[in-house]
Amino acid sequence: MKKLNRRSFLKGGLAGGAAIAAVGTSKQALAGTHNFGGYPDSMGVLVDLTKCVGCRTCEAACNKEQNLPEPDKSFDDPSVFEERREGGLPRRTTEKAYTVVQKYDVPGREHPLFRKVQCNHCNEPACLTSCFVNAYKKTPEGAVIYDKTVCVGCRTCMVACPFYIPAYSYSSPTNPVIKKCIMCYDTRLKFGRPPACVEACPQEVMTFGKRKDLLKLAHQRISDKPDAYVDHVYGENEVGGTAWMYLSDVPFDKIGYDTHLGTQPIISYVKEFLGMVPMVLTIWPALFTGFHLLSNRKDAAKNEENKS
Amino acid sequence: MNSLKSQGFAPVVSDLKKDGSEWTVKEKIMLGLSPKEYWAVQLRNPFNWVLWAIYAIGVPILVGRFIFGLGWVTHSSYDYPWGLFLGWGLFTMVPLSASGFMMGTTVELFGRKDFKSIERLGLLNGLLGYLFAVVFLQVDLGQPWRLIYPMFVSLGPAAVLFLVAWHVATYLTCQVAELVPAFSEWMGFPKAKKFIKSIVLGLTIAGIILSTLHQGALGALFTYAPGKVHPLWYSSPFQWLHFFVSAVFAGLSMLIVVSTLTKWFMRWRCDENYLSNLSKLTLGLAKGASMALITYLVIKIIGIAHDNNWAYLLTGWGAWFMFEMVVGVILPLIFYTMAVRNSNASLARFAAILAVFGIALNRLNTALIAFNWQLYREIPHWRELVIVFTVYATYIVVYRAVLARMPILYTWKEKK
Amino acid sequence: MGGRKKTLLGMAALMLLTAPLAAQSWAAEGPGTVELGSLANYYSAVTFDHAMHTGVAASCAECHHHTTGLAPTDPNCARCHKAGDKANSVACKSCHSDKRFSAEDLAKIEGNPQLHHKGKLGLKGAYHQKCLGCHTAMGGPTGCQDCHTRNDKGDAIFHSGKYAPAPGASDGHGGGH
């Protein structure tokens, strides 16, 4: 009886083998991304919100650079600032726009504040770590790009992105894929050129450079003009740091930034589960085989009793 | 069919007809009725009328989803990437189908042969639930034809969904294997049954591992969205445990509900052994479910205490949370306990309905209602709802068809 | 004031040599008008009335920082250039790169660890921040086409004018619900 059990267990184990192998690699991969912290010389963009005038040249430039479909309204039409999506929220990135400029009327501020929204190119991107076909890639240059030829359309990255960035081409029946800013990687960043929106901005709201230099610059700007900025570089530490960072004269939580994201990358919230996977894989089989043998021994003992 | 049986109709229970000749497969599919009788029975059943109505509206819309894309059947929300297809079809169907691995464990591992007469129903409930969860997933995926990509084309092994995909796939295989005996009896292939018998223990243990992990993984999927899911439904360290433990009572409760339905509507197909044991087994399941419920209640409270989320209980969200906990957890717990104590199977059945409702509410809350709690509530598109009804109706049709034929609710009389 | 005038004249002479200015007409204090066209792409060149602006600006340093030899108005600049460090050229372009963020520009900044002006604006940014900053504060014109008209190429990229999307062209999927 015992012998048969062991044999049958081994056979059945094969069925689970594939899964176990799969999870084995999962552990390695996890170790690989653990406390990654970004490439040392990666590039970034510092966005100085105090300088933006809401001209939307960046949106126009992005539309052209990324070959995006024709917009619903001209890029010089200011009425888009008043548009509200569900829940009274301002416009967000869509399958047709990788970047949008939002307008905030801040009480006490003389002029409205404009905020350019696009992918923040996180150091440890939630989109990347949640993708089950490994479509995303963080390049050494700092961009978070993705391979749309493998995107299955599960949309987990959209759920995971703490900044509500990736959009999805729902309108396409045959080839819907994730759509988001790629920091102009294919056409520019790869060749050492700045993103199209950065270059197009008349106000030079955005400064392109090495992330570590930008951080110094950001803090220098704050210390040079302590009255002109709040003392916070948004993106320096948020969810493990992002390549795109922001300076503002208005507290970030007043202009739609989530200031409760914490400094841990999103994947760290999932680690507890991923960490217990190998445990289940190793302990469960032994544990339940043990249960089985125990319960059967009881049966056997009972049978003996009944016989006698 | 119940009335037919009372008129003396004898359903197929073995390879041989009364006169000693063998049933052909076609005859078995027709339930041993002549085609004319068979269709007459189908037409007479008012439940089928409802199904036809659902199909009349639902099938064109389901086809439309693949012709015009997801944008035609959903609101194309970027903020709510997951709607009812996953909220109901994946996150709710999968825990309700946890009965498979639990019945396997109870009977094969713990040697509780007394549960044998309901084991196959548990396994079938598991298999079909998973199968249709995959169907729902296929409706929801933007490019369903790429479903095998995470398996073979481009692997993202560090992602929780990768684990879900692999485990659901392997577990489905596992469940098919576990049901091969029922199929082989019905088809008359004794060899297949023998083979499965020899590996059943391995299959069962694989089933437990895979189930623990993917039931938990479904919860862990939401840990990717710490700021989006309301803190009362979110717990980074315990989310997987909450989902796993709640799947235990969800599966058991669903099994009680389904067995109750079979007792009412498919009595003709149940054999004496099944019917006479059902009340006792229901109470057995109730006991298991109540243990899972109390565990769940405790770890839910621990979850709240761990993140110090007490203050949220006083908000509107807190009231909604308490509603879910009281109706879906505490009441079923009380009723189950009373049912076990007083050997009252009807009360256990009522508790099961509440628990199933509670689980559905919990999963929909996590995936949709309390998701993006700081933004706005997404009301699904009506076409999305129609598709959910259509696919779920198909689940019921398939479920009923298998129950009517294969030896799930009755024991096959083997050839001597 | 006399000294300043002279400086300006000298400076303007230098400007002739260095700045790519298409046309300049001379007034008493520096160029009368300046054609700012080196970056013109989507817009026509700006004809900048320098003479008028010298009249409204409190000091040349408002725009030229310390390069004209006057004390800079920005206290941050004054930390080093308190007395005003006259530069060989006062043209915007001689300090503010018209190839900002290009590989060469970044390499130049990177390669000079001594460089203090690491965040120095490019030419376009310098123009716009300076012009718009003042115009906003003093009520000057601030619309893009108040200073330079957009050309056909500009209309195309902005999907405006004859390139404007047909009204109601939206397929309803652009709004994210």
Ligand code: SF4
């Ligand atoms: S182009 Fe620059 S100034 Fe204009 S809206 Fe974009 S970021 Fe703001």
Ligand code: SF4
């Ligand atoms: S902002 Fe969102 S989409 Fe962009 S890299 Fe970070 S997680 Fe990914």
Ligand code: SF4
């Ligand atoms: S970096 Fe490129 S893709 Fe991203 S918003 Fe700017 S122009 Fe668009």
